[in-house]
Amino acid sequence: MSKIKVNMLEGSLAKNLILFCVPVILTGVLQLMFNACDMIVVGRFSGSAALGAVGATGSLVNLMVNLFMGLSVGVNVLAAQFFGARDHENIESTVHTAITLGAICGFLLTLIGVVLCKPCLKAMGTPEDIVDLSVIYMRIYFLGMPFSLVYNFGAAILRAQGNTRHPLIFLIIAGVVNVILNLIFVIVFHMSVVGVATATVISQVVSAALIIHYLRDPGSIYRLEYKKLRVNVRLLRRILRIGVPASISSMMFAFSNMLIQSSINLFGSAAVAGCSASGNLDSLTYLAMNSMHHACVNFVGQNVGAGTPERVPKIVRWCLLYVVIVSTIIGVVFWFFGENLLALYVQDAKAIAYGMIEIYIVSFTYFLCGFMEVFTGAIRGMGYSLAPTVVSILGICGFRATWIYTVFRAHQTLNVLFWSWPLSWFVTLLALMICYGIVMRKKRKEQVKATA
Secondary structure (H helix, E strand, C coil): CHHHCCCCCCCCHHHHHHHHHHHHHHHHHHHHHHHHHHHHHHHHHCCHHHHHHHHCCHHHHHHHHHHHHCHHHHHHHHHHHHHHHCCHHHHHHHHHHHHHHHHHHHHHHHHHHHHHHHHHHHHCCCCHHHHHHHHHHHHHHHHHHHHHHHHHHHHHHHHHHCCCHHHHHHHHHHHHHHHHHHHHHHHHCCCHHHHHHHHHHHHHHHHHHHHHHHHCCCCCCCCCCHHHCCCCHHHHHHHHHHHHHHHHHHHHHHHHHHHHHHHHHCCCHHHHHHHHHHHHHHHHHHHHHHHHHHHHHHHHHHHHHCCCHHHHHHHHHHHHHHHHHHHHHHHHHHHHHHHHHHCCCCCCHHHHHHHHHHHHHHHHHHHHHHHHHHHHHHHHHCCCCHHHHHHHHHHHHHHHHHHHHHHHHHCCCHHHHHCHHHHHHHHHHHHHHHHHHHHHHHHHHHHHHHHC
16 A cells, blocks of 8 residues: 555655646546547547537536535545544545445436436527437436446545555546447447447446445455445535535536536537537646645645644645646647647537637636635645635636626627636635635644644
């Protein structure tokens, strides 16, 4: 075990943050590849209509998935604090509660997705020439939700200990399965969106099976046993206290993006295809930014659990530095090679032109999103989840909704629409910095009282 764990309590923060974040980024990239591979294969071999059908589901899928996925943040924070305090009994109970909760939430999510996808897609104004294909894709895709949530809840446990390599290994295996099945189902059997959705579900089954097998290692600290799978009500309350606000925050992020997707739909299927492709590329940047959120949640959580909150500001500073470096590198690549990257998804020149509008506006402003992720992760790692949720709802959703129904309504261009992203990040970041300062002062006072 010791060989694959990152020490969050001692040693060089600069080095340990990199060791933690790189596998997290690569893991997120592989998860994104599940959808990216779907889009590339159908775009190249089934046409732009099939590509638009898959891409048009993205914001709605995220909205529904985030309804439950935020609970994994609660699992992450709780487990990190128990690992920091070396509380083995509660670690074992957290593992069994998390896996049980993931399976239950996954089945509920499958039901919600299958029943509500069609009316939701129609309400979003999905173009008529792709809406039926989108419904088919979503209904098959959501059959894999129990396995997807079990994997993500299990991965949250491993990350809390500092083990980011095994989730990466498991997704490499599942990702290879996904790519191979995509090619077989679409090119050989001509199954179009049915094929890529089926391939994704199978890959999710594989990733869940691998992480369950790892957690069942009898020599590990996790000691997952099927007969012990149940929900510990005491721990569930603590998970929900952190996870529910995180779920609401993630869901509202997704809802605001769904509003943007509905606005993109006004420009036709070519715009949907092009912006779906550019949005997929932007997701790569977000994965890097979100890895800093995971780093803050886990490093801060373990140090708070171990009674060393004085290390928190240094953790935050290093994460902010890495955000600047990574976002700048990715921004340069997208700015100069954006058209070539979009051509991997779609061949239509008009669709590529639409996609480049988003890339030009967002490429060099994504560091604002990264700063938001860092401060949100630090606040949650200290056990406070409600404040960043309220700030996100007002700053992200409130600002974007206001922008769409005022500025965008008066000037209906994609340029105006996409400026809602960086501006909402900036407003929300300012509020999060204030929240972070308040929480840090509170933690310092608690530490003074504890040592008095």
